[in-house]
Amino acid sequence: MNLVIIGLNHCSAPVAVRERVAFPRAQLGAATCELLSAAPVTEVAILSTCNRVEIYALAAAAGQAALALRRYLHSYHKLTEPIDVHLYERHNRDCIAHLLNVVCGLDSMVLGETEILGQVKDAYAAAQTAGATGAALNRLFQKAFAAAKHIRSTTAITRGSTSVANVAVELAEKIFRDLTQSTVMVIGTGAMSEATAKALRSRGAGSILVCGRDRERSGALAGQLGGRAIHYDDWPVEFPKVDIVISATASPHPIVTREKLIPLMKERHQRPLFLIDIGVPRDIETACDELENVYVYNMDDMQQIAKENLAAREREITICRELIAERVARLAEWLEERYK
Amino acid sequence: MTDRYFLWMAFVFYVGASALTLWRLRSERSQSWLHHINVILIVVGFLMQLVGLILRGQNLHRCPLTNPFEVTVFIVWALVLFYLVIGPSYRVSFLGAFTAPVVTLILLTGLLTASDAPHALVLKHSPWVEFHAGIGILACGAFALAFVVAAMDLVQNRQLKSHHPSPTFRLLPAVEQLGVIGVRLLMLGFILLTVGMIGGVISDKLVEAWPWQKVAWAWTTWWVYAALLAARTIGNWRGQKASVATMAAFIFLLTAYWGTSWLAR
Incomplete structure (x- = not known):
């Protein structure tokens, strides 16, 4: 018996191809059941995320099974043009190594991201519920989850945020005791300030005020974030209640200055204040940082922090690969032993 | 085995916990099993210290608070007691890791430098005297833990102000949380100190007059902590200024105690 994987990801296929072969979550179970009868496989699981679609299978004849899986992918999605050029195929040891790399986030667009582990768990659960997994895939996936847990806790592959929005959230969490008690003010509505406010909201930021000239x-952004829109001229009135400010205006001069902040900090009893300046030219006077409790x-x-975090993750790749190689060897041995 | 043997054993375990802390900070490890080892090392050190203090108490037939060495050892013990009792309720990551080096340093200072000779001005054996001294030492334990929390706050604040925080900053709690815990510990310490002072005033009247150096030290400490607490609550002192003041107050407490003890000999 052989383990086989057929798939494509963000490296092998553009989004236009990926979106055409993605499986809706609700149809994963039905599709796995269909595959069991459509292809010469005994076990099967389908992983479908925005960045990858992969079919894992156990088959007596790897070549035949791979061919059938390719055909199934084309017929299920009613593809008029072949996508074989975008598909990769791995067998046995390489298949195990691939899954372990995927669950550990080493094969992700954002190196070390952790969301993929949940997505693989969902894919496995759907296949298991559909009765499409057996001894081989059960062991493969369970060992992959254990490896991901071990690698996450013993290496720095998931440590530190690698996007500007998440770096802002990480900093906010090291300033404030509880983000749910914090009020965020967004001054100026741009893509970056929106992304940062959304990231803060997703981590439980209490209330959000959106303030812009338009x-x-x-109003639309406030609606999206579940916050309240205020008029641009009113931001100084609301400012003392705010803990986090995301400023991204097109103002040619700083709108928050040291002189303005000194009385405001007194008014807010010197509670910490986190000012995120996304504006170019800058909206917040550099001298504000000299004030105590103002960050x-x-x-x-x-961007520098995100870059350093990414570099730190990249330095961990070798260690992760070594840890993965040990587990791949053990799993491959078990597979050979069981199906020899 | 003498009491000193157990105190040195306690010191060895605290050194182990401190070494583990340094290694964790260097390697950026925050796994729970490392935290558990840290706590186990501190607990064993604490028990060794307890045995040492009990043996000494049995020899003296009183609470072992008769000279600077014993008081220093007792302050360290109270600090660890507060860490073990209060620490878990705050769930502050790395509190134990920062406590271990402080404990090690104070205990080593006590073991090597503080006078262990019987004090010339040992007061009469009385429950009021022991109540005053015991509660006072517990207050010092709370202030010592506030010192540890302030040190963490200072480190975290500097990391955030640097704009390029090192990976250590991910291991430490939020500055706001450290500020809140610091104030609570100062309040607790201040209440205990005040109760201890009342005990001291009663023993002064009922048992025996305290040496003036001790009285001056106790009242100065009380005023220093009253001012600090007022600044941190009513005056809204937060961040670096508050941390430095909290650390300075505890350093004053220790050095002034050693100084007045030397004067009172």
């Missing part, structure tokens, strides 16, 4: 736009971070600071 009332319609700030000012601009785009360059956060």
Whole structure:
């Protein structure tokens, strides 16, 4: 018996191809059942995310099974043009290594991201519920999850945020005791400030105030974030209640200055204040950072942190690969022993 | 085996916990099993210290608080007691890791430098005297833990202000949380100190007059902590200023105690 995988990901196929072969989550179970009868495989699981579609299978004849899986992918999605050029195929030891790399986030677009582990768990659960897994795939997936857990805790592959928005969230979590008690103010509505506010909201930020010159736009963003829109001229009035400020205006001069902040900090009893300056030219005067309990971070600071975090993750790849290689060898041995 | 043997054994375990801390900070490890080893090393050190203090108490037939060495050892013991009792309720990551080096340093200072000779001005054996001294030492334990929390706050604050925080910053709690815990520990310490002071005033009247150096030290400490607490609560002192003041207050407490003890000999 052989383990086989057929798939494509963000490296092998553009999004236009990936979106055509993606399996809706609700149809994963039915598709796995269908595959069991459509292809010469005894066990099968389908992983479908925005960045990858992969079919894992156990078959007596690897070549035949791979061919059938390719045909199934084309027929299921009613593809008019062949996508074989985008597909990769791995067998046995390489298949095991591939899955372990995937669950550990080594094969992800954002190196070391952790969301993929949950997605693989969902794919496995769907296949298991559909009765499409057996001894081989059960062992393969369970060992892969254990490996991911071990690698996450013993290496720095998942440590530190690699996007500017998440770096802002990470910093906010090291300033404030509880983000749910924090109020965020977004001054100026741009893509970056929106992404940062969304990231803070997803981590439980209490309330969000959106303030912009364009009332319609700030109202729409406030609606998306579940916050409240305020008029641009009113931001100084609301400012003392705010803990985190994301500023991204097109103002040619700093809108938050040291002189303005000193009385405001008194008013807020010197509670910590996190100022995220995304504006170019900068919206927050550099001297504000000299004030106690005021933390000012601009785009360059956060990009630098994200870059350093990514570099730190990249340095961990070798260690992760070594840990994975040990587990691949053990799993491959078990597979050979069981199906010899 | 003498009490000193157990105190040195305690010191060895605290050194182990401190070494583990340094290694964790260097290697950026935050796994729970490492935290458990840290706690186990501190607990064993704490028990060794307890045995040492009990043996010494049995020899003296009183609470072993008769000279600077014993008081220093007792303050360290109270600090660890507060860490073990109060620490888990706050769930502060790395509190134990920061406590271990402070404990090691104070205990080593006590073992090597503090006078272990019987004090010339040992007061009469009385429950009021022991109540005053015991509660006072517990207050010092709370202030010592506030010192540890302030040190963590200072480190984390500097990391955030640097704009390029090292990976250590991910291991430490939020500055706001450290500020809140620091104030609570100062309040607890201040209440205990005040109760201890009342015991001291009563023993001064009922048992025997305290040496003036001790009285001056106790009242100065009380005023220093009253001012610090007022600054941190009513005056809204937060961040670096508050941390430095909290650390300075505890350093004053220790050095002033050793100084007045030397003067009172």
